Structures are given as structure tokens and as C-alpha cells.
Amino acid sequence: MKLKVLVDNNTYIDMYYLGEPALSFYLEDGRDRILFDTGYSDAFMINARKMALELKTVNKVVISHGHNDHTGGLRHLLEINRWATIITHPDSFLYRQDDEGLAISSPLNRMDLEEKASLQLSREPAAVSEHLTYLGEIPQYLDFEPRYRIGRSLIKGELQDDYIYDDSALVYRGKDGLFVITGCSHSGICNIIEHAKKICHEDRIVGVIGGFHLFEVDERLHKTIEYLKDNQIPLLYPCHCVSLKAKVEMGKQLNIQEVGVGLNLDIE
Ligand SMILES: [Zn+2]
């Protein structure tokens, strides 16, 4: 599988791609061309053009969860590609707002998308390509990663506390083990890895890339580091929603790699 970072908070020196506090990856597995999240703006498309990637040929779009830094680019993608199937959780296109009342959901709601695109909504795991699986809703496996609330979402006409049950991820089944690809990991990075292991009946993890949603140096971070160490994961690419101090703390005990727009990974 080939993975290319189209959008991240970080960019590399001397590579003139656009960065934004958002996430989008481009993946190739066999004949499938897959987009994982679409960033906040059309930056992922501008960067893809510079990388000579043809987003018209993308046939699957996987949305990790509904926040606008992962779904904002969908409306731009639909201007050039309406045939790709969008795979995500049924809650991903709910209206949601932060505690100040600011909208933080996808600019396109489920009705807009049903009109303009083909949607595959699933709480269960779903095959994306030969080796890639969308994980569906993530159960809580670990006590130190309970669900937390971010703002509120509109369900049946009522604003309710939002625990982002839609937050999910992708897993790639490689020849030496699993490679996990996450959006924001609101469901907990370790819960996501546990779910990938369970679904694939495989305990070996060869790498993880994406937002781990870790900011503070606290008990949760230390337990996460212990978990990642216990699982002997050789390559970790935390990005997007991981603070510098969390990366520094992880880097004392784990093999942390830098991520930026334009990063290419080839995973067997
Ligand atoms: Zn989010």
C-alpha cells in the first residue's frame, strides 16, 4: 500500500505544500484509490495537484468522523468526483457545535451528500479494498481511554452532549502485521488499535499514523506510552492532534517519526 500525506498541520521545509490544522491521506491498494479524510478546505486538492495525483480516479472516500477539519474538503472533492463511494459512520454528518455555539460539523449534511454522492454508512467494520478495512464504531477496551464530550450534536431535533461515536479509523493487513490509520482518535488510540487487532485476528502491529489526540503530559499519556511499548510497535507517526510536549514524552520511549504534507510511506 502507498500512503501519501495530503494535508496535516505540519509541512516540511523546502517543500511548498499547504498546511492546515486538518488531516487528509491518499492511499493506493491494488487498483483502489482511496482518500482518507478531506481536510478543512481545498488545500488537499491543491497539494494533490502539485504531487501529480489525480483525485478524479479516487473510487473510495473514507471519513474518520464528522468534524469539519476532516470533512470540510468534501464539497470541493464533489466538484470533480461524484462517483467515489463515501464510507463512514451514520453519525458522521450530524450537525454539531462547540460550547461557544460555533458549528464544527461537516459543511455538507447527510441529505446534501445523499443527493450528490453515494454513501455507505456503517457502524460495523466494512471492507474498503483488498487489504484495507474501515473499523466502524470503536468500543471502549481500556479504562484509561473513556469517551469524552466535545460540544453537542443535533439528534432528533435536540442538541445533546456529543461523545463522537462516529470516530473510527482504517486498518491495513500487511504481510508482517497491521498498519493502523487514524483521523483524530477521539475514541482512544489504544481502543482503536485493540479493535483493529480483534477484527483482523492479528496481534502484530507494524505501524500507526494519524491524529492520536494527545496534548497533556498526564496519566492518560503515560498509560498510552505503556500500551504502545507493550505492543512493540516499531513505527509511530503521531500527527495532526498531538502536541509537541506529548511527542517529546513519547519519543523518550518510542520510535516517533515526523509527519508532514508530502510524506510518502510504502507498506507491504
Ligand atoms: Zn475531531
Ligand SMILES: [Zn+2]
Ligand atoms: Zn481533527
